[in-house]
Amino acid sequence: MTVKTVAMLTAGGLAPCLSSAVGGLIERYTEVAPEVRLIGYRNGYAGLLTGDSVEIGDDVRATAARLHAFGGSPLGNSRVKLTNVDDLVARGLVQQGQDPLAVAAAQLRADGVDVLHTIGGDDTNTTAADLAAYLADNGYDLTVVGLPKTIDNDVVPIEQTLGAWTAAEQGAIFARNIVAEHTSNPRMLVIHEVMGRNCGWLTAATAREHHAWAAAQDYVPGLGVTQRGWDVHAVYVPEVELDLDGEADRLRAVMDEIGSVTIFLSEGAGIADVVAALEAEGREVPRDPFGHVKIDKVNPGAWFADQFAHRIGAEKVMVQKSGYFSRSAAANDKDLALIREFTTFAVDAALRGESGVVGHDVERGGELRSIEFPRIAGGKRFDPATPWFVELLEEIGQA
Numbered sequence: 001m002t003v004k005t006v007a008m009l010t011a012g013g014l015a016p017c018l019s020s021a022v023g024g025l026i027e028r029y030t031e032v033a034p035e036v037r038l039i040g041y042r043n044g045y046a047g048l049l050t051g052d053s054v055e056i057g058d059d060v061r062a063t064a065a066r067l068h069a070f071g072g073s074p075l076g077n078s079r080v081k082l083t084n085v086d087d088l089v090a091r092g093l094v095q096q097g098q099d100p101l102a103v104a105a106a107q108l109r110a111d112g113v114d115v116l117h118t119i120g121g122d123d124t125n126t127t128a129a130d131l132a133a134y135l136a137d138n139g140y141d142l143t144v145v146g147l148p149k150t151i152d153n154d155v156v157p158i159e160q161t162l163g164a165w166t167a168a169e170q171g172a173i174f175a176r177n178i179v180a181e182h183t184s185n186p187r188m189l190v191i192h193e194v195m196g197r198n199c200g201w202l203t204a205a206t207a208r209e210h211h212a213w214a215a216a217q218d219y220v221p222g223l224g225v226t227q228r229g230w231d232v233h234a235v236y237v238p239e240v241e242l243d244l245d246g247e248a249d250r251l252r253a254v255m256d257e258i259g260s261v262t263i264f265l266s267e268g269a270g271i272a273d274v275v276a277a278l279e280a281e282g283r284e285v286p287r288d289p290f291g292h293v294k295i296d297k298v299n300p301g302a303w304f305a306d307q308f309a310h311r312i313g314a315e316k317v318m319v320q321k322s323g324y325f326s327r328s329a330a331a332n333d334k335d336l337a338l339i340r341e342f343t344t345f346a347v348d349a350a351l352r353g354e355s356g357v358v359g360h361d362v363e364r365g366g367e368l369r370s371i372e373f374p375r376i377a378g379g380k381r382f383d384p385a386t387p388w389f390v391e392l393l394e395e396i397g398q399a
Contacts (some may be wrong), residue, residue, distance in 0.1 A: 002114075003033065003036055003114045003115055003143075003350065003351055004036065004037060004112060004114055005036070005037045005038075005039065005111065005112045005113050005114055005115075006029060006036055006037070006038050006039075006113070006114065006115040006116075006117065006350065007038075007039045007040065007041060007053070007108070007111065007113045007115070007116050007117070008022060008025055008038070008039075008040050008041070008075070008116070008117040008118075008119065009040065009041040009044050009045065009047065009048060009075060009116070009117070009118060009119070010022065010044060010073040010075050010076070010077050010119045010120060010149070011044030011045055011077055011078060011079070011080065011118065011119070011120040011123075011124040011127075012044070012077060012079060012120040012121045012123060012124050012149065012150075013077070013079075013121075013150075013151075013327060014071070014072060014073065014077060014327045014328050015149045015150060015151050015161075015162065015163030015164075015167065015327055016071055016151070016163040016166035016167055016170070016326070016327065016328070016329040016330060016331045016332070016335060017119075017147075017149055017162035017163035017166070017331050017335055017339055018071075018072065018073035018074075018075075018077070018119055018149060018163075019067045019068070019070040019071060019072055019073055019074055019330070019331075020067060020068045020070075020330070020331045020335070020336060020339045021119050021147050021149070021162060021339050021342070021343055022040070022064075022067055022073070022074055022075060022119070023064045023065060023066070023067030023068050024068075024339050024340055024342075024343030024344075025117055025343050025346065025347060026038060026056060026060065026061055026064035026067075027064050027065060027343075028343055028344055028346075028347040028348075029347055030061045030064070032347065032348075032351070033347075033351060034061075037055075038055075038056035038061075039053045039054065039055055039056060039111060039113075040053060040054050040056060040074075040075045041053050041075065042054060042075055042076050043075070043076040043077060043078045044075075044076070044077050044078040044079075044080055044120070044124070045078065045080035045082060045104070045127065046078040046080050046091075046093055047075075047076070047078075048104050048107055048108070049080070049082075049088070049093045049094060049100060049103050049104055049107070050093060051107050051110070051111075053111065054075070068330070068331065068336060068339075069330055070330050071328045071329045071330045071331075072328060079123075079288060080093065080127075081123065081127055082100045082101055082104060082127050082130060082131060083100070083101070083127075083130055085099075085100060088100050101130065101131060101134040102134075104131055105131070105134060105135050105138065105140060108135070108140070108142060109140060113142065114141075114142070114143065115142070115143045115144075115145065115350040116128065116131075116132075116142060116143070116144045116145075117144075117145050117146070117147065117346060117350070118144065118145075118146045118147070119146070119147045119149050120146070120147075120148075120149050120150075121148070121149055121150040121152075121155060121161075121378065122148075122150070122154075122155050122156075122376055122377055122378035122379075123378065124146070124149075125146035125148065125155075125357050125373065125376050126373065126376055126377075128144045128146055128373070129144070129373030129374070129376070131144070132144040132355060132373070143350055143353050143354070143355050144355045144373075145346045145349050145350045145354070145355060145356065145357075145358065145370065146356070146357035146358065146373075146376075147162060147342055147343070147346055147357070147358055148161045148162060148342075148357055148358070148359050149161060149162050149163055150163070150164065151163050151164050151166075151167035151195060151202055151323075151326065151327050152164070152195065152196050152197065152198075152199045152201065152202055153199065153201040153202060153205075153380070153382075154196075154197075154198060154199035154201065154378055154379060154380040154381075154382075155357075155359070155376065155377070155378060155380060156375070156376065156377040156378070156379070156380045157359075157361055157362045157363045157371065157375060157380075158357070158359035158360065158361070158362070158371065158376075158380075159359065159360040159361075159362050159366055160338065160359075160360065161359070162331075162335060162338060162339055162342060163327070163331065163335060164201065164202060164205070164335075165205075165332060165334045165335050165338075166326075166329055166330075166331050166332040166334070166335045167195075167202055167206075167326040167327055167329070168202055168205035168206045168208075168209050168326075169209055169332055170322070170325060170326035170329045171192075171194055171202070171206035171209070171210075171322040171325070171326040172206050172209030172210040172213060174192075174320075174322040174325045174326060175192050175206065175210045175232075175264070175322065176210070176213065178190060178192055178318070178320045178322075179192075179210070179230055179232075179262050180230075181318050182229055182230075182259075182260035182262060183229075183260075184316075184318075185315060185316040186259055186315055186316075187255055187259055187260070187313060187314050187315040187316070188259070188260040188261075188314065188315070188316050188317075188318070189255075189260070189261050189263070189305065189308060189309055189312065189314035189316070189317045189318070190260065190261070190262045190263070190318050190320070191262075191263045191265055191301050191304060191305055191308075191317070191318070191319045191320070192206075192232075192262065192263065192264050192265065192320055192321075192322060193265050193267055193300065193301035193319060193320065193321045193322070193323075194206050194264060194265065194266055194267065194321075194322055194323065195266075195267055195321075195322075195323040195326075195327065196237070196238070196266040196267055196268050197238075197267065197268040197271070197292065197293075197295060198238055198268050198378070198379045198380075198381070199238065199239075199266075199268070199379070199380055199381060199382050200236075200237020200238050200239050200240070200266045200268070200269065200382040200384070201382040202266070203235060203236070203237050203264055203265065203266035203269075204235060204237055204382060204384075204386075204389050204392070206264060206322070206326075207232050207235045207264040207392060208388060208389070208392050210231075210232055210264070211231060211232055211392055211395065211396065214227050214230045214231040214232075215227060215231075217230065226258070228257075228258050229258050229259075229260060231262070231396060232262050232263070232264050232396055233251060233254050233261050233262050233263065233396060233397070233398075234247060234250075234251060234261070234262075234263045234264070234396070234398055235263075235264045235392065235393065235396070235398065236263065236264070236265050236266060236269040236304075237266045237268075237269055237382060237384065238266055238268040238269050238271070238381075238382075239381050239382050239383070239384050240269075240384050242269065244307060244308075244311075245311075248308060248311035248312055250397070250398075251263075251308065251311075251312045252311065252312040252313060254312075254397075255312045255313055255314065256313075261308075261312060261314070263304070263308070265300070265301060265304055267295045267300050267301070267321075267323075268295070268300075269300070269304075271293065271295065271298070271300055274298055274300050274303045275293060275298065277303070278298065285298065286298075301319040301321065302319055305317045305319050341368065342358045342359070342368075345358050345368055345370075346358045349370045354370045355370065355373070356369070356370030356371050356372055356373060357370070357371045357373065357376050358370060358371070359371055363375075
C-alpha cells in the first residue's frame with residue numbers, strides 16, 4: 001500500500017495522552033516515512049465534517065517532541081457521533097437532508113487521505129469504524145488506525161488505555177489538598193468524586209495512590225495529625241453494590257473516633273439509583289449525543305453526600321471533583337512509555353494497511369495488535385477481586 005496523506009484527529013473528553021499521542025505519531029512518521037503528508041482535523045469529527053484542518057509542516061515535525069510535555073490536545077476535541085443526524089444538524093455541522101457519513105467521506109476524498117488516525121475512547125473509535133465501513137461500501141479504501149484514550153480504562157478488550165495511569169496519579173495529588181479539609185471543621189465529611197461512568201478502575205487506582213502516599217508520611221500524633229485522619233475511609237465503585245445503611249454504621253464509628261470521614265466515590269457508583277430518584281420527582285435527566293447520562297448535571301456526589309451526612313452525624317460536608325484536574329494533565333513517565341509503544345505500532349500498522357484499534361488484547365493473551373473494530377466496546381468492568389483492590393479495602397477497614 002502506498003500512503004501519501006495521513007490525517008489524525010482527537011475526540012471525546014480530554015485525557016493525559018492526547019498531546020503526546022499526536023506528537024508520537026508525528027515523530028514516528030517523520031522517522032520512517034518523512035515523505036508522507038500529515039494533516040490534523042481540528043476539534044475531532046467536527047473538523048472533519050466542516051473541512052477544518054491544519055497542515056503539519058516541517059516546523060511542527062521538528063518540534064513535535066515538545067508535545068509530550070503538555071496536556072490537552074493540540075488539535076482540539078469535540079463530542080460528535082456521525083450517525084446522530086439530528087444532533088449534527090442542530091449544531092450546524094451538516095445540513096438538513098445530508099448524510100454525515102457521506103459528508104465526512106467526501107472531505108476525506110477531497111483531502112486525499114489514505115490513513116486516518118483517531119485518538120479517543122470507544123465512541124470515537126466505533127464512529128471511525130462506521131466511517132471506514134461506509135467508505136469501503138462506496139469504493140474508497142481508507143485505513144483507520146485508532147489509539148485508545150480514556151481515563152476510565154474501560155475499553156473492551158484493551159488491557160490498559162492511554163492516560164489512565166496519569167489520571168489516577170493526578171487524582172491522588174488533587175486529593176491531598178482536598179483531604180486536608182478534614183481539619184477545617186469538626187465532624188467533617190469529605191467526598192472526592194472521581195470520573196468513571198461504568199468502570200471503577202480510576203476511582204480504585206486513585207484511592208490506591210492516595211493511600212500509598214498517606215502510608216508513607218511522617219505524622220505528629222500528639223497534635224492528632226495521623227495517617228487515619230489523612231487516609232481514605234471508603235471507596236465506592238459501580239461494580240460493588242453499596243449497602244448504604246451498613247456503610248453508614250461503619251463510617252459513623254470512624255467519625256466518632258477521629259472526627260472526620262473521607263470517601264472516594266466513582267461518579268457511576270449508584271448512578272441508577274440517582275437517576276431513578278430524579279425521574280421519580282418528574283425531573284428530566286440530561287443526556288449527551290451518545291445517549292449517556294450527563295453525570296455532571298446529575299451530580300451523584302451531592303446525592304451521596306445527602307444520603308450519608310445525617311446517617312454519620314456530619315456537621316459539614318464537602319464534595320470535590322478531580323476529573324477536570326486529572327484528565328487535563330500531561331502524561332507521566334509510565335503513560336509516555338505506553339504512548340510510545342502504541343504510536344510506533346500504529347504508524348507501522350498504518351503503513352501496512354492494517355486497520356483497527358491499537359492495544360494489548362486481553363482476549364489474545366495480552367498481545368499488542370490492531371484490534372478489530374467490531375470487538376471494540378465501552379463499559380469494560382473493573383474486577384473488584386483484583387488483589388491490590390482487595391488489599392486496599394482491607395487496609396482501610398472496608399473489607
